[in-house]
Amino acid sequence: MTTGTETPARRPRSWLREHSEIGVSVLLLLLGVLVLTDALTMDVDITQRGPVGPRTVPVVVGIALLLVAVLLAADVLRGGRGEAEGGEDIDLSEPSDWRTVLLLAGVFLGNAVLIDPLGFPISGALLFWGSAYALGSRHYDRDPLIAAGLSLLTFFVFNNLLGVPLPGGPLMEVL
Amino acid sequence: MDSLNSLLDGFGTALTPINLLWAAIGVLLGTAIGVLPGIGPAMAVALLLPVTYGLEPTGAFIMFAGIYYGAMFGGSTTSILLNTPGESAAVVAAIEGNPMAKAGRGAQALAAAAIGHFAGGMIGTILLVALAPTVASLAVDIGAPDYFAIMVLAFIAVTSVLGSSRIRGAASLLIGLTIGLVGLDQMTGQQRLTFGSLQLADGIDVVIVAVGLFAIGEALWVAAHLRRAVAEPIPVGRPWLGKADVKRTWKSWLRGPLIGFPFGAIPAGGAEIPTFLSYVTEKRLSRHKEEFGKGAIEGVAGPESAASASAAGTLVSMLTLGLPTTAVAAVMLAAFQQYGIQPGPLLFEREPDLVWGLIASLFVGMVLLLLLNLPLAPLWAKLLRIPRPYLYAGILFFAAVGAYAVGGEALDLVILLVIGLIGFGMRRYGLPVLPAVIGVILGPAAEQQLRRALQISDGSVTGLVNTPFSVTVYAVIVILLAWPWLKKVVMRGRRNVSV
The missing domain is CATH 1.10.287 (Helix Hairpins)
Incomplete structure (x- = not known):
């Protein structure tokens, strides 16, 4: 057919x-x-x-x-x-824009490698910022702030409110 | 009147303050995610699944039901205001809804859609209450050969009814079945396709497959073809309907569920066919035929009501037979499996609190949807302006959260990416995603039923067709498979008659 x-x-x-x-x-x-x-x-x-x-x-x-x-x-x-x-x-x-796809896959893989040593708040923020960058966002002032805010908020909501454990990493030990 | 009493008990469960809160959060989250362009209900529920992990089952499913209905409603808002439907079922809403919005009647289109969803969902859920316990009690007696037949039907239906190419549907199904094979054989503990890896021996979690195919696959696919100039949503005020509009639409709202509900219950691709049928029906019955295609309000009201009712129909086969007929139901089934609950005829006996609480919360969810969404619509419309890099970065971000939350394994993230790349390739070459998901979820269950049936019959193949039920189902399968040829014969016959 x-x-x-x-x-x-x-x-x-x-x-x-x-x-x-x-x-x-x-x-x-x-x-x-x-x-x-x-x-x-x-x-x-x-x-x-x-x-x-x-x-x-x-x-x-x-x-x-x-x-x-x-x-x-x-x-x-x-x-x-x-x-x-x-x-x-x-x-x-x-x-097809292969560069963007490869960059995104790389950023995503980076998160998989970094999530255990660095903890979710840091690796997640890098994932978001890296993905946004790969997709063409170039606001160097705004993007990292949004990434960090989203990552921290997600960590607290999941880890502390919803009872879904995520690795805090060294950052959470300091705080 | 047994089910009425159970339903009242269900309301007792659903109306406790904490469950009411979960329902409200679910509805709001579902609508917000569903409104976001590019996210259909299946991706929305897959992405939001981890939110429910920490909750006990009843609360989790109450929230989940809210997410489901919210996401469906949010999707129609996107079609009406952006004219770019995220999924096939929302195409019809865009045909009439978007011209209405362009003509400054966006508020009426949204209201017709919202009330349509409410009416369709209400009627559909009432039918669910009336029918589900009966179906469940009939199904209690069916055995392994019958289950196997139903699952084969699901496989065949999902590959041959959906999409334009059967070969590509079959390829997708086989990819899913292969993923489902990974892990220990359920009956003998034999390792299959694990390549000696301990982590693969547990199998690949269905949630990871669903999130990978729906969310990662979609995000990568969009990233490869991101539209540089993003469509501007049409600004809209608070939805409302005038008397003349209500007069035109109330019959459409009531007709929609009659078409939507039965189609939702059978494995025929969910809301796609019934919304289209409802649209055609409304067009034929309307006194304003000339308005169709230019913004006829009946063309929004009927199909939206049908879509909502088909969601309720989907739940009948999902809860009573454990048979997912749509992508959303497939994800929902995966959620049940997370809690070690097997939907099927015994579910109503074993988990009455959960099932009836869930059904009651559907009613609660719909009332909440109507109360929240009409006033909040202008706010939802603002979500359509989200910068696309943030939107797709966010999808990847939450997909990672969800996959990691399943088992706390970084390796799952790698598997997620691999499955996402498979999803990317499938989109590139027109392989439908749903058969793969159905294959992963139903494959292992089908194998178990097959082997059970053959054990009972001591290896004789007749053990698969020794009940009237299974024979009937196989007959349906044969008709489905032969349909393209049958259609040709019928068409030729007609042509001969007309000549």
Whole structure:
């Protein structure tokens, strides 16, 4: 089944770029292989109770993944396109801004690394400020203040009022 | 009259000062988050889930119900004032609501939507009270093969009814099922897809999957395509309705739930189809057909009422069968699982205080919504002006809070980011997100029912189809699968007749 528009490319682009959705198919294929390998290398001997063991469902899912990967590739080669999702703040006429996405992913990863040693108030503030910066906000006076305020407020509301523990880190020990 | 008594007890639970407070906070938070552009109800409830972690279950679900209804209401405010619906169900509200706002009738559009939500929610919840205990008592007798059939139906429906491509829906579902496989096998304790990692042996928490796909995926996707010139919201005053408007809309408010409620209860994509059907119905029945497309108030009132009632319908299948039919219900089911509560036919027997308190709080929440939102609407409209960098930075920030709060593990944040990147890729290539979430949540349960059914039948496949109920469900599945071909045949038949 094909979907989306099959309009010819306005500008000549390389074949691969035009068919980048094949990449999804490849990923699904790899995932299928991974699931099947994991299922078939599982040692099931005495643990199995009943006719259907822990292997059955992963094997079915793995085979289905391979099948869908092939069907999707066929669909893409016949000109089918997945429609990119629109939205309120989304402008699909511009090409993807990879720099922003990578920066955001980096900032987010930074938070994961820093949350335990530095505590949530500091790592959270860095996460907010870093994300806002990556998204194009350049108010060097206002942004850090908003980030620090939001982070501290969230920490107190969750940790002290709602009973959801967050790591305070060295900052909270000092205060 | 048994359920009436239970409902009265429920009001006893819902109207205690502390639960009233949770309901009010939930409604306010839900509306505030739902109004924010780019945040639909599913993302709103996923982001706000951690707020309820510290509460006991009853309080948590009362707050959660408020968040749900608040977020739905907030979403329609965004469509009317910005003309950029955050989710498919709000598209219809924008078709008529935005022209009304442009013509200076924004206040009336908001009022028609608010009262529509109230009417639809009230009628829907009354139907829920009337039907849910019956459905639950019928469902008590159904066994493993029936559950498995229902879950297969949910999988098929969510991949073939939603979205434009079945292959892409199936791919999404399989991604979800794979994520659901990670961890220890529930029946034998066998490690699956854990790669020797202790943390993965616990499985990937559903909340992390939901927040990753809905919040992180969306924020990254928007970040890659952020609109530089942000649409200006239309300024609006306090919502009100004149006599002439009420005369035009009261029937629409009452008609909406009749369409919305049944569609909410079946796995057919939630409010999307019923809002559209309601819109078409209102257009056909209206005496002001020429106004449609240019700001007909019935076109706001009917669909909004239908959307709200479909939310109540969703709760019927969620509470009585444990079957989530929409993304929001899926997140809600995840919330139940957090507390070790399994929604299903036994829920009404095992946790009557919780269920009836929750249902009563739906009524309370709707009254609060109407009382708070009509006067606060101009304030909510101000939220639409939030600078986009802050909005999406805030989404990432709260997603991180929520994922960390699940287990206090920094590794969860990394998993969250990976799932967020998967969500990003899915949006890029048009894979719908809902099938994946349904797969993660229902996958493990479906496997368990399948294995239970086959254990009982001693491995014979007939054990899956040995009840009338399961046979009926499989028949429905076959019809769903064959629908594209059936449609073609029917169309061809019609053409032949007309020729």
